[in-house]
Amino acid sequence: MLSIKNINQYYGGSHILRDVSAGAELGKVTVVLGRNGVGKTTLLKSLMGLIPIKTGSIEFDGKPIHQATPYERARAGIGFVPQGREIFARLTVEENLRMGLAYKKGSTPIPPHLYELFPVLKQMLHRRGGDLSGGQQQQLAIARALAAAPKLLVLDEPTEGIQPSIIKDIGRVIRTLADQGGMAILLVEQYYDFAQELADDYLVMERGEVIARGRGKDMEADGVRGMVAI
Numbered sequence: 001m002l003s004i005k006n007i008n009q010y011y012g013g014s015h016i017l018r019d020v021s022a023g024a025e026l027g028k029v030t031v032v033l034g035r036n037g038v039g040k041t042t043l044l045k046s047l048m049g050l051i052p053i054k055t056g057s058i059e060f061d062g063k064p065i066h067q068a069t070p071y072e073r074a075r076a077g078i079g080f081v082p083q084g085r086e087i088f089a090r091l092t093v094e095e096n097l098r099m100g101l102a103y104k105k106g107s108t109p110i111p112p113h114l115y116e117l118f119p120v121l122k123q124m125l126h127r128r129g130g131d132l133s134g135g136q137q138q139q140l141a142i143a144r145a146l147a148a149a150p151k152l153l154v155l156d157e158p159t160e161g162i163q164p165s166i167i168k169d170i171g172r173v174i175r176t177l178a179d180q181g182g183m184a185i186l187l188v189e190q191y192y193d194f195a196q197e198l199a200d201d202y203l204v205m206e207r208g209e210v211i212a213r214g215r216g217k218d219m220e221a222d223g224v225r226g227m228v229a230i
Helices: 042-046 072-077 092-101 113-117 119-123 132-145 163-181 192-198 222-227
Strands: 002-013 014-024 029-033 055-060 078-081 152-158 184-188 201-206 209-215
Touching: 014 042, 014 072, 014 209, 029 042, 029 072, 029 163, 029 192, 042 072, 042 078, 042 152, 042 184, 055 113, 072 222, 078 113, 078 132, 092 132, 092 209, 113 119, 113 132, 119 132, 132 152, 132 163, 163 184, 163 192, 192 209, 209 222
Parallel strands: 029 184, 029 201, 078 152, 152 184
Antiparallel strands: 002 014, 002 055, 201 209
């Protein structure tokens, strides 16, 4: 579903991504791990077209997208949940969800299964996003990305600042979406135990490079915990 090959990206004179290759398959969760500042978020921003790549290629669903605009990538079927959630604080939960349908027809309904995945959102439909807890805002951000039924869901550290009970709920949703088989999931995460529990495949980044990759079930044997420990 997703193929990133040998991409390089620079900030000024700093070489941030160094020949990074990665991928994501339907029905699988691919986890990207690494310490702070190794280029994980830059990788996702490059994937989404928020910053340009210098060299390399990005293919999605068999088509090159590295020259496409961010909104073209979204329309192609990539849903993005950024670090920090970035919901619209003054809009209601319902209005935030409708923003995920912005390029659909105005009559397009909010998919009811989103309320099955995140029941709290239905209870708070008319509450402003800024009045939700951090965990509820994260659930809203994920639901907003899912509203347009993406084929690839990209999440940037969804557990950051979230209480343990909601982390479990988010993990359950991610696993459910992958197991349904119609979506690929690319997850950037620092919380090792959460990542290990979900990963079908993993890759580890350090100083802008991929230094290890493999199957999720082999993470402990491969010593991944030690690679990403702060």
